[in-house]
Amino acid sequence: MLKKIFVLTALVLILVVQAAEAGRLEEIQARGTIRIGTTGDYKPMSYLNSNGEYEGIDAELSKIIADSLGVEIEYVPTTWSTLTADTLAGKFDIALCGISRNYARAKTLAMSDAYGVGCFGKTILCRKKDAKKFQSLADIDKKSVRVMINPGGTNEKFAHANLINAQLIVFNDNAEIPNQIAQGNADIMITEIVEARAYIKSNPNLAAPLINKPFTTHSCGILMQKGDQEFLNYINFVLAELKDDGTLAALENKYLR
Numbered sequence: 001m002l003k004k005i006f007v008l009t010a011l012v013l014i015l016v017v018q019a020a021e022a023g024r025l026e027e028i029q030a031r032g033t034i035r036i037g038t039t040g041d042y043k044p045m046s047y048l049n050s051n052g053e054y055e056g057i058d059a060e061l062s063k064i065i066a067d068s069l070g071v072e073i074e075y076v077p078t079t080w081s082t083l084t085a086d087t088l089a090g091k092f093d094i095a096l097c098g099i100s101r102n103y104a105r106a107k108t109l110a111m112s113d114a115y116g117v118g119c120f121g122k123t124i125l126c127r128k129k130d131a132k133k134f135q136s137l138a139d140i141d142k143k144s145v146r147v148m149i150n151p152g153g154t155n156e157k158f159a160h161a162n163l164i165n166a167q168l169i170v171f172n173d174n175a176e177i178p179n180q181i182a183q184g185n186a187d188i189m190i191t192e193i194v195e196a197r198a199y200i201k202s203n204p205n206l207a208a209p210l211i212n213k214p215f216t217t218h219s220c221g222i223l224m225q226k227g228d229q230e231f232l233n234y235i236n237f238v239l240a241e242l243k244d245d246g247t248l249a250a251l252e253n254k255y256l257r
Contacts, residue, residue, distance in 0.1 A: 024231040037092035041174040043198040045098030057255040058096035081152030095223040114219035119256040121214025125189040131207040148186035150174035
C-alpha cells in the first residue's frame, strides 16, 4: 500500500511539473484564443468604437500577437481601477490599453519591453478659448479650476500628487471626459500627449496648450502576471521583430505622432 501511495504521489508531482512547464503559451494555443484585457476608453491606444470594435495601436498589436500564435482574440473588458487586480486574478493573458511602465506596476506584475518611446507624457486638455490661461501647473492648481480625472490610473495619481488647491472631479468614463471639458462641466483634463493630440484633432473646441512641454515622460508596455518568463520572452520577441522590420515605427507614426 505504501509503495502504491509513493507511486501515485510521484505521478501527481510529474503531472504538476508538466502543467507548470506547459506555461501560458501552450495554454493559449490549446485554447485557441488569447484573452486580452483592455479598457477600451483610451484614444489612440485602445478604443471601443460605435460599431463595437476595438481600434488603435494596441488593437493592431493585439492582432499581430494573436496571428503570430495562430489564435483568435478574446477581449476581456477591464477598468483602470481594477486593471492590477484583474491581471493578478488571471482574468486575461495580457493587457494592452496604453499602460504606463512604472515601478509600482513592476513590483507586482510583469511588463514587456517599451513601445511608444518619446510619445507619452502627462499634459492637459482644456477649452480652446481658455488655452492662454493654462501655461503651467501653477495656473492649474487654483481653487477656481475644476480638474476632471478618471479613477485608478496614472492620471489620477498625477493629479493627487501635484494639484493641492484645484477641484478634483472623478469621472468614471475616461472617453467622455473631453466632451465634459468642451461642454464646460470641468476646465482641465489630465491626460497623455497622444490622447490630447487625438481629441484636439477631432474637436475644434479643445486645446492642449502644453502638449510640447509635458510634465512627465514615459513609455508603454504590455502587462501580464509574473512567473512565466517564457511567455514574457515571447511577447518581447514579437515587439523586437516589429521594431526590426519597421512595423512598430509605422504604427507609432500612424497613431502616436
